[in-house]
Amino acid sequence: MSTISPLSKIIGLSSVLAVGFLFIVLAGAIFGNWIVLFVGLIFAVGYLPVVATQGFSSNGFYDDLMNESSNQVQDLGRFVSSFLTVSGLALPIVLLHCHYLTYTAMVMTEVGGALIYATVVVFTSFFDQSDDVNLGI
Amino acid sequence: MDSQDRLFRFRLPFHLPSSTIVRSGGVYISGALFAIAFWFLIDAAIYSKTVNASVVHVTFIDWIPGICSALGMLIVTSIDKSRLFDDALGGGASSTTYQARVILFLGFSLLAGGLAGSFVVLIMKFISKGYNEYPTLGMGVANVITNVSIMLSCISLWVSQSVEDEYSYSLAL
Numbered sequence: 455m456s457t458i459s460p461l462s463k464i465i466g467l468s469s470v471l472a473v474g475f476l477f478i479v480l481a482g483a484i485f486g487n488w489i490v491l492f493v494g495l496i497f498a499v500g501y502l503p504v505v506a507t508q509g510f511s512s513n514g515f516y517d518d519l520m521n522e523s524s525n526q527v528q529d530l531g532r533f534v535s536s537f538l539t540v541s542g543l544a545l546p547i548v549l550l551h552c553h554y555l556t557y558t559a560m561v562m563t564e565v566g567g568a569l570i571y572a573t574v575v576v577f578t579s580f581f582d583q584s585d586d587v588n589l590g591i
Numbered sequence: 592m593d594s595q596d597r598l599f600r601f602r603l604p605f606h607l608p609s610s611t612i613v614r615s616g617g618v619y620i621s622g623a624l625f626a627i628a629f630w631f632l633i634d635a636a637i638y639s640k641t642v643n644a645s646v647v648h649v650t651f652i653d654w655i656p657g658i659c660s661a662l663g664m665l666i667v668t669s670i671d672k673s674r675l676f677d678d679a680l681g682g683g684a685s686s687t688t689y690q691a692r693v694i695l696f697l698g699f700s701l702l703a704g705g706l707a708g709s710f711v712v713l714i715m716k717f718i719s720k721g722y723n724e725y726p727t728l729g730m731g732v733a734n735v736i737t738n739v740s741i742m743l744s745c746i747s748l749w750v751s752q753s754v755e756d757e758y759s760y761s762l763a764l
Contacts, residue, residue, distance in 0.1 A: 529618045529752070536622030537629075544630040552637045 463580060471573040477566025481559040489554065490563045496542040497567035500535060501574045507531030542567050610754050617751025621744045628740035632657050635733040645727040653734055656708035660741040663701030668748055670695050702742055709738040
């Protein structure tokens, strides 16, 4: 893991992100229905509530005596993030069921959205690791 | 793994998950179930508008059970659960405990009413009028799935938050 330099990690992640957006834009362009861009948007912001509420867990250290409110905030972040992710998965299926999309466009949108989501998750964990290294843990 | 850590006589092939993992997993499952419920409702509405060939359409009647269930879930999850069980400390139910229980009863009534209402809509609007074929019946079934999912989502959220309460209590001792 540490043999890969951070620069090549960033380059690889950005190319995966570009491939994900390529799938979604192709699904919109070939079949002439640009509503699939919303799916890409939902997948792109889907993991962000967890990231935004992680800061409430007492400076990154695992603390057993977290107060009640920070747990509630983290739960809200997890709930919203899970809601957005399943929405991103479900929206193409709904559009397929209602004949807005073809089957091929649905599959391309799902694959592109999964790539975008995986990029965001891996990128976030990458930054968490570098934070831990800076703290000397 | 030490022998003192074992719970059963035989060795489990997996570790029982810790309470923090159970808690976060329960919250994730709750959000996923709520999204499934939401999108089943939206799917029934869009399907009724676009490719529905029958004379039955989704109207505001079909939305009422889902709205009741969502309101019930909002009420149930926003109750502070430590208010419900403080009998042992105060020696009898205080007025706050009583109010919390009344509000909680309202929330559960809304949840159960939403579930029952979805069955009423399915039976009165679809089955009893003879619309038993599947593409039409699917709009009523989606309504039932919506309300069942919201109820399961609420149960999952409640259980995962109760797990955390016991966990912090044992740590405080």
